[in-house]
Amino acid sequence: MDTANMQADASSFIGKLLRGHFGKGPESVFVAIGQPYITVYIRGFMSPTEKVLMAQKEEVILQKTRDLVMASLIPEIKAYLAITTGYEIGSFYYDWGLHNRSAMFVVMSGDTEMLPQENAVGQPQAMRDALHQEIINLSKQSEKQPDDIFSHLVNPRTVIVEREGILVAIERELIRMGMAETLKLAKRSLEKALLHNNNHFEAILGSRVHDIFVDWDFEKNKSVIVFCM
Structure with a gap:
């Protein structure tokens, strides 16, 4: 097929x-x-x-x-x-x-490990660098600077950003105490407010952003952000 x-x-x-x-x-x-x-x-x-x-x-x-x-x-x-x-x-x-x-x-x-940044498809270097820096700034406000960050232009309307190493000590302790669901709800509310109130993404991506999505894999200490244009 x-x-x-x-x-x-x-x-x-x-x-x-x-x-x-x-x-x-x-x-x-x-x-x-x-x-x-x-x-x-x-x-x-x-x-x-x-x-x-x-x-x-x-x-x-x-x-x-x-x-x-x-x-x-x-x-x-x-x-x-x-x-x-x-x-x-x-x-x-x-x-x-x-x-x-x-x-x-x-x-x-396949393998869910982060791909090398040089494998990013279709993103000009300046756009990628500016996008990564804006995500780093946002991450510092809500948790901490990611240990690694990677982005991929899936198609002209979709950009995926992966972050690794984002959890702080108090978050890891909440997860250990069985409060992962509460933590995810809180992070959704906080990070999505920061993402949607950011006025730089459209200029960086060169397009109107219709939707922004974010989710986390606490076990892998990873997060995915998706921009839909």
């Missing part, structure tokens, strides 16, 4: 899966398959019940509910992608753009 057909089949599968578990499917699902990432950009995704929760400013309840459902869906999505693409499937990151009724899944194929 060629890549275009794999992407179409994966879009259909994920749309139906979300509809079956959330009661309402997304308006559109865009899948991009290519080493080392598989990205799934979802738009128009919010059930009537979730709209009520948003109106009542109960975003934390909405996110917790979605996270519970995703815990059961992630193994199914990874298994499907492994069979469809033939790739070895690794880490899975996801985030919700509730204000835009959007979502992003990022699946790592």
